[in-house]
Amino acid sequence: MKIILIGFMGAGKTSVGKELARDLKLPFIDCDQEIVNSLELQSVAEVFDLVGEEGFRQAETEVLAEILKENSLVIACGGGVVSDPKNLDLLQGSKSKIIWLNAGFDTISERLTDDTTRPLWRDKEKAKELFMERQPIYKNLASFEIQVDSLRISEVAAVISDRVKGD
Ligand code: S3P
Numbered sequence: 570m571k572i573i574l575i576g577f578m579g580a581g582k583t584s585v586g587k588e589l590a591r592d593l594k595l596p597f598i599d600c601d602q603e604i605v606n607s608l609e610l611q612s613v614a615e616v617f618d619l620v621g622e623e624g625f626r627q628a629e630t631e632v633l634a635e636i637l638k639e640n641s642l643v644i645a646c647g648g649g650v651v652s653d654p655k656n657l658d659l660l661q662g663s664k665s666k667i668i669w670l671n672a673g674f675d676t677i678s679e680r681l682t683d684d685t686t687r688p689l690w691r692d693k694e695k696a697k698e699l700f701m702e703r704q705p706i707y708k709n710l711a712s713f714e715i716q717v718d719s720l721r722i723s724e725v726a727a728v729i730s731d732r733v734k735g736d
Contacts, residue, residue, distance in 0.1 A: 570595065570641055572733060573660065575707050576670035577700055578648040578687050579677040581722055585670060586645035588726035593733070596642045600650065603632045613647075617688040630655050637663045649689065649699075651706040660710060666733055669711035670725065674700050676718045 572589065574582040583599050590597035601613050607628055610616050616625045629647060633656055636644055644665075650656050660667060672680075674697060681690055690696050708714065713732065717725050 570733060571637075571639070571663065571665040572643045572729070573663070573665045573667045574643070574645045574670055575650065575660075575667060575710060576648065576717075577672060577677055577703060577707075578690055578696075579680040579684070580648070580670040580672040581717055581725060582645040582648075582670055584722045585717075585725045585729070586643050588722055589729050590643040592726055592730045593643065596639075598636050598639070598642055598644050600629065600632060600636065600644060600646045603636060604628045604647075607632055612686065614686055614688055622688070626653055629653070630659070633659055637665075648703070651703055651710065657706070657710060666712045666736070667710055668729055669707045669714035670717045671704075671707070671714045672717050 570593070572593075572595070574586050576582055586599065587597050604625065605612060605616060608616055608620070610619065613625070616628070626649070629650060630653055633646070633650065637659055650660070677700070678693070681687070684690055689699065715725055715728055720728070
């Protein structure tokens, strides 16, 4: 079973992914972490500083293509994975359950109030535009969505776990 978590920054993809992978006894891979590792750097912010968003996106597509070759795992994608049509093709062709963690912009803003690790969160107005642009793309790509605003990480993981076990 291949499970891919998508959604905006701060939706909880990495935290939920780790817990879900534990529940389902599957390996977990975080796309952002793999990108950072592939460039032998320390953080996403450092990648943006050194190679810009363009370099980050290029690495993201390469890393995604590699990760999707694996079969049984849980993958947390970066929120911007949907910004490149190449990634959408890869994801759509991946025979995976693609799950959208849908959080409202207010929830995200609260969660990321003090966040300094995400370069595209620095300008809130641009972030809001990205959010609006991406919502329909997440929706269209997902096998199903979970409204996560009022749920804890463990509750989101449990909902997904039940749902995929039933499939
Ligand atoms: C991005 C989201 C980040 C990370 C990078 C770009 C985006 O991942 O990939 O900062 O474009 O929304 P998270 O969604 O895990 O924060």
